[in-house]
Amino acid sequence: MQALCELNYAHVLRILPDCDTEDLRYQFSVGKGLSYEIRIIESARYTSTLSIRQTTQEMPAYLTPSMTVRLYHDARMAEVINSQNTGALQPSYSYPNIKMRQRNEKHMVNIFLAEWLQFCLPHASNVAFEA
Template identity: 40%
Template sequence: MTVQRKAGYIQSLPKYLTLCERNYANVMRILPSAGTTGASQLLTIANEQYEVVIEQAAKYTTDICITQVQGAVEGLFTPPMNVRIYHDAKVAEVVHPNYHTRIKPSYGYPNPKMHHKDEKYQVNAFLHDWLSFCMSHGEAVLDWDCNSGLV
């Protein structure tokens, strides 16, 4: 008798890259105007307030941290979102706050920390939803100028 192993989760690279490209286009609209390390910007959306801080700025990458500073449910911990922006590839992805620990593309199930099998895609999809929420509430207006290079 042969035992067949269940195939593990395999992430769709084109789908993931498309998501990261959309995140790049949207996150560029909420960056602080002074693109230097330490620059910050407050975003007020509905009754909530978020702070976007540039943690590191280099030639090809920028690391930002998005933190909810007002409007969080009392007693509920809202962790910051650390995002690395790759300007040369024009993609942005959520990274682990400890840059030595990466979010894996896929996890076996069950696992000790109870990550989803597609954890990396899920956290980047959340970033996309949050950025879309910002735009739908007027904090980041889409620029449809065809001469801007964004379209």
């Protein structure tokens, strides 16, 4: 999982080179009717926390992807710490569990982040930011 988090960090920096400034909001579209917002919600010396969500209007909120990602600048890693507003993710889960999470749920959402960043990279030049 460490290699995956390092890859995600490199991809985030390609999309948002100025990711250590708090209270910035980046918006971009990846096609007709498919738009996203990345907000820097916290920034410290060694970490930044991003909120990533799809802002497509035609889709119900519970179906739109959203996640909270922590960037560790000293380790050069990006890790999903919350996905779909379900709370903090544990490293692994026993199965079965009350919330029916997969044993490797944290790893799976980090793979989703990697795939999403790969999908967005060709559109990185379309990113607009607001302070």
